[in-house]
Amino acid sequence: MTADVITIFPAMVEAALAEGVIGRARARGIIDIAVRDLRAYTQDRHRTVDDVPYGGGPGMVMKPEPLFRAVEAIAAERGAPSAVLMMTPQGRLFSHEMAVRLSGLERIVVICGRYEGVDERVTAALVTDEISIGDYVLTGGELPALVVIDAVARLVPGVVGDAESVAGDSFVRGLLDHPHYTRPAEFRGLTVPDVLVSGNHAGIDRWRRLERLRRTRTRRPDLVEDAALTDEERALLAEIERGERETSN
């Protein structure tokens, strides 16, 4: 997979993508992420990327020409992009399902807005997906772009060393993850559930399945309704519900 991020703050984006799991995957050539400085695609002496809005009003708007040139240069270099993402609070709310879909694509281009946003003709002519990371407004699309790229890249095979760790994460099978503990077994009087230190793998497995269901049920009942539960999970869920009825009686 290749991802090209178009931004006026390349250092900000590059810094985040150089670290951790994503940084290692880039260094090993598993994913190829390039951060593009939008100003490199301007043609005037001042390297202008914004202008005043037609119709007046506060703030500035990102000009179309540098963005068109940037996307066209990337397409010429890499081949036509599979998707061009625009980060915008007006887009579709980003989700695990969207990350899964994007992780299967070959070439992604991500546009980070600033100021009041981007000239609408960019969206109309170039963008395939408008994506929001939540119902709040940020000062720029860089953090949203990083959120999307991070979530997508970790689903690309080989990026996270242990594929099982991704398979167990929240949302992957429609449920939240179970709680995690590490050593020491007792810390300031706080203990780890007995079963986890028992060495009984079947017991541990069962505890984890039970806790995923319990957690999801209390925190995100909407997810339990949509989840494709196995027969065993349905039985565990019934057990949890029985247990709760008993304690409330």
Ligand code: SAH
């Ligand atoms: N005037 C715009 C907001 C501009 S914020 C509006 O009200 O819709 C400046 C830039 O930050 C946007 O162009 C977008 O790229 C980014 N941004 C801000 N909030 C975002 C969010 N919740 N999700 C994705 N991108 C966001």
